[in-house]
Amino acid sequence: MLKGKKSFALFMSLFLIISVVLTGCSESESENASSDQTKDGRVVVDFWTFWGSETRRPIIEKIVKDFNESQDEIFVKHTYLPWGDIWTKNLASIAAGNPADVIINDINTVSHRAKNEQAMNLTKYIEKEDNFKDSFYPELWNAVTYKDEAYAVPFNTDTRLLFYNKDAFKEAGLDPDKPPKTWKELEEYAKKLDKKNGDRYERIGFYPVWGSFGPGSWAINGDQGRNWIEDKEVLVNTEGKVEALSWVRSWRERLGDNTINEFKSQFGNKQANPFISGKVAMYADVATFYTQLRDYGKDVNFGVAPIPAKDEESKHWSMGGGFVAEVPKGADHPEEAFEFIKYLTGVEAQTYWATKNFDNVANIEASKKAAESEELSEEGKYVYQKAVDNLEVTKLTPVPVYAPDYLSMINPQIDAIMLGQTDAKKALDKAQKDVENIVEKNTK
Amino acid sequence: MNQAEKMLKKAETTHDFPIKAKREKKKEEKGINPNISTKKTGLFSSFSLKNRENIQGYIFVLPWIIGFVVFTMGPMLFSLYASFTNYNITSHMDFIGLDNYSRMFNTDPLFWTSLWNTLYFVIWTVPMTTAGAVLLALLLNQGVPGMRIFRTIYYLPAVLSGVAVYFLWMQLLSPSTGLINTALAWFGIDGPAWLFDPEWTKPALIIMKMWGVGGGMLLYLASLQGVPKALYESATLDGANAYHRFRHITLPLITPVIFFDIVTSLIGGFQIFQEAYVMTESGSGGPMNSLLFYNLHMWNNAFEIFDMGYASAMAWILFFIVMVLTVINLRLGKKWVHYEGGDD
Numbered sequence: 001m002l003k004g005k006k007s008f009a010l011f012m013s014l015f016l017i018i019s020v021v022l023t024g025c026s027e028s029e030s031e032n033a034s035s036d037q038t039k040d041g042r043v044v045v046d047f048w049t050f051w052g053s054e055t056r057r058p059i060i061e062k063i064v065k066d067f068n069e070s071q072d073e074i075f076v077k078h079t080y081l082p083w084g085d086i087w088t089k090n091l092a093s094i095a096a097g098n099p100a101d102v103i104i105n106d107i108n109t110v111s112h113r114a115k116n117e118q119a120m121n122l123t124k125y126i127e128k129e130d131n132f133k134d135s136f137y138p139e140l141w142n143a144v145t146y147k148d149e150a151y152a153v154p155f156n157t158d159t160r161l162l163f164y165n166k167d168a169f170k171e172a173g174l175d176p177d178k179p180p181k182t183w184k185e186l187e188e189y190a191k192k193l194d195k196k197n198g199d200r201y202e203r204i205g206f207y208p209v210w211g212s213f214g215p216g217s218w219a220i221n222g223d224q225g226r227n228w229i230e231d232k233e234v235l236v237n238t239e240g241k242v243e244a245l246s247w248v249r250s251w252r253e254r255l256g257d258n259t260i261n262e263f264k265s266q267f268g269n270k271q272a273n274p275f276i277s278g279k280v281a282m283y284a285d286v287a288t289f290y291t292q293l294r295d296y297g298k299d300v301n302f303g304v305a306p307i308p309a310k311d312e313e314s315k316h317w318s319m320g321g322g323f324v325a326e327v328p329k330g331a332d333h334p335e336e337a338f339e340f341i342k343y344l345t346g347v348e349a350q351t352y353w354a355t356k357n358f359d360n361v362a363n364i365e366a367s368k369k370a371a372e373s374e375e376l377s378e379e380g381k382y383v384y385q386k387a388v389d390n391l392e393v394t395k396l397t398p399v400p401v402y403a404p405d406y407l408s409m410i411n412p413q414i415d416a417i418m419l420g421q422t423d424a425k426k427a428l429d430k431a432q433k434d435v436e437n438i439v440e441k442n443t444k
Numbered sequence: 445m446n447q448a449e450k451m452l453k454k455a456e457t458t459h460d461f462p463i464k465a466k467r468e469k470k471k472e473e474k475g476i477n478p479n480i481s482t483k484k485t486g487l488f489s490s491f492s493l494k495n496r497e498n499i500q501g502y503i504f505v506l507p508w509i510i511g512f513v514v515f516t517m518g519p520m521l522f523s524l525y526a527s528f529t530n531y532n533i534t535s536h537m538d539f540i541g542l543d544n545y546s547r548m549f550n551t552d553p554l555f556w557t558s559l560w561n562t563l564y565f566v567i568w569t570v571p572m573t574t575a576g577a578v579l580l581a582l583l584l585n586q587g588v589p590g591m592r593i594f595r596t597i598y599y600l601p602a603v604l605s606g607v608a609v610y611f612l613w614m615q616l617l618s619p620s621t622g623l624i625n626t627a628l629a630w631f632g633i634d635g636p637a638w639l640f641d642p643e644w645t646k647p648a649l650i651i652m653k654m655w656g657v658g659g660g661m662l663l664y665l666a667s668l669q670g671v672p673k674a675l676y677e678s679a680t681l682d683g684a685n686a687y688h689r690f691r692h693i694t695l696p697l698i699t700p701v702i703f704f705d706i707v708t709s710l711i712g713g714f715q716i717f718q719e720a721y722v723m724t725e726s727g728s729g730g731p732m733n734s735l736l737f738y739n740l741h742m743w744n745n746a747f748e749i750f751d752m753g754y755a756s757a758m759a760w761i762l763f764f765i766v767m768v769l770t771v772i773n774l775r776l777g778k779k780w781v782h783y784e785g786g787d788d
Contacts, residue, residue, distance in 0.1 A: 091533055091750065265621050329534070
């Protein structure tokens with residue numbers, strides 16, 4: 001009898017636990033449903049970004065606040081998700097049918113999300129606007145279209161420039177107003193800018209892959225700006241790319257592994273950045289690098305120039321990336337979401353973002369405005385204008401839908417070249433074959 | 445059952461309550477006495493005691509069973525099915541037969557790279573950590589004063605784990621400023637670039653794994669202390685030297701633990717992932733894919749390009765490989781593992 005009671009009690013407690021868990025779930029669901037609208041009847045638009053840093057968060061939240069105050073139909077709720085979480089969370093929420101209404105996502109993979117039905121086709125909203133796509137840089141707009149339909153709207157972008165130390169130029173007897181234009185000049189200048197004390201280098205004129213212009217970027221720079229894959233054509237082992245990578249490797253051979261490693265181990269951020277600390281005289285980095293110079297390198301007398309071209313006939317090809325605003329598939333309020341995206345990518349918000357962050361933005365008019373903005377110092381305007389001009393020759397590397405992991409075939413071969421284990425031709429031939437295989441498999 | 449009996453005994457002795465007698469009486473009647481069954485009002489009152497106890501037992505394990513079926517078996521069966529599809533979470537899940545499997549063996553060069561990297565890692569770490577742990581345990585089993593302190597020191601690294609340790613090792617292994625190369629330089633050795641040199645990335649990780657050998661050491665230490673002293677004494681009397689004593693007494697008696705260690709570290713070795721994910725740039729697999737381990741390649745397929753079908757197929761192949769190796773291990777184990785109490 002005692003036992004019977006006990007088992008009954010056990011059963012009851014299990015039952016209670018389960019029912020509490022279940023009601024807990026249903027309660028939170030009903031909360032979600034009610035948060036679709038604010039108390040005064042405005043539609044709530046969920047907006048996810050990964051901008052949580054102390055510089056970026058206030059800026060994006062100010063834009064959201066301005067939008068919310070500008071009308072009384074929509075209320076945007078900004079949620080910050082860490083960089084490492086946001087994409088998986090987005091995907092999981094799409095699969096569960098309960099995604100955000102607007103999300104900031106990577107520009108290079110828009111077509112994948114379009115193909116895999118993770119992002120919404122925005123064409124029908126865009127068609128209602130006049131000349132909507134003409135407000136943006138064409139290279140960026142191309143990246144957000146899949147089969148001629150737009151699945152996102154470009155938000156920001158970046159571009160790489162050559163920063164050079166004018167004082168070091170004078171010291172080496174070079175004209176500080178004539179930065180190197182070609183690879184040949186770059187090498188010539190770099191040798192003059194090297195400063196040696198006996199056998200040890202005190203300053204290195206230039207080393208191609210320090211900063212944020214890697215071997216892959218040089219390969220595209222040296223191949224008339226052609227990507228690794230262009231329109232299903234695999235262009236990995238082209239003459240231009242082979243030549244470019246051998247050229248990058250030759251710098252390592254000239255300076256020696258020890259010098260490179262020793263210098264690299266002393267690099268850090270802020271004051272310890274090699275360009276700011278004067279360890280290198282020329283440095284290829286994103287335009288936003290200017291903010292580091294502004295904040296931590298007050299005495300650095302620097303100039304900015306386009307990335308040197310392969311030769312006189314070639315263009316100064318540079319590389320860029322960026323982010324877009326898109327509506328995840330299955331979002332509850334796509335129409336309201338697009339209203340917000342329109343604001344986010346409009347001139348006002350973009351100018352604000354550009355000047356506060358010193359970031360390149362996708363909106364052409366906003367870019368021009370930002371370069372003249374009173375918010376920036378004279379120096380800031382100079383760098384920003386250079387960055388805006390540089391967008392002309394800046395290539396994106398959108399990942400083709402038919403070769404999602406092509407870089408994992410190319411990168412190890414680039415590693416092998418940089419380490420001097422194989423010559424560039426052989427390594428790129430191998431990568432060419434591997435990438436061709438993927439493309440063939442995915443397009444048959 | 446054991447526990448229940450103990451409790452009953454306790455009740456009997458403390459309260460002088462003749463439960464046992466009652467129970468035996470009940471057993472005699474086999475629950476057919478109508479008086480007793482009508483008296484019971486509990487939920488399972490119509491069952492016999494044995495069945496009732498069984499049901500209660502199942503209720504106790506129910507949380508685990510629910511957890512297993514819902515959170516382990518369900519997803520496992522799902523992934524088995526997914527491995528025959530082109531599942532990508534959002535847009536399609538079409539049956540494509542054995543395509544994923546044939547792609548693995550025929551067209552994905554990184555599959556072989558990752559499998560080779562993983563095998564290399566397993567082949568080195570399993571024997572080295574096992575031998576290292578035994579050796580360490582033997583050293584720490586000596587009667588030297590202050591031994592407890594040494595044991596603590598050698599065990600401590602095993603307590604630390606996860607990403608923090610990997611970051612620490614990335615600093616230790618740093619080519620020009622790291623402690624390891626600094627120490628090597630004292631002996632005039634120009635240390636390699638470790639995590640930046642594809643020839644040295646895997647050895648670097650293997651060395652790092654040796655650091656956590658204290659965990660296995662603890663197991664061996666416990667089993668070493670369980671070896672009867674009398675055996676050593678009589679062997680010494682018979683003229684056996686230290687090597688003989690180790691070879692013919694110590695080693696056979698700790699084989700069950702060695703066997704356990706080998707089986708678990710082999711399985712664990714194949715699962716290596718975090719180290720490579722954390723210690724290479726953006727989890728890319730290191731210079732020349734030298735740290736692209738099987739699980740990292742699988743993870744990249746699953747969560748970078750969202751080819752869940754292919755990743756599921758990879759997971760099942762890994763499961764199969766580990767399964768086969770474990771079965772081989774169990775078979776071979778019969779030949780060299782010595783169980784003091786006999787095989788059963």
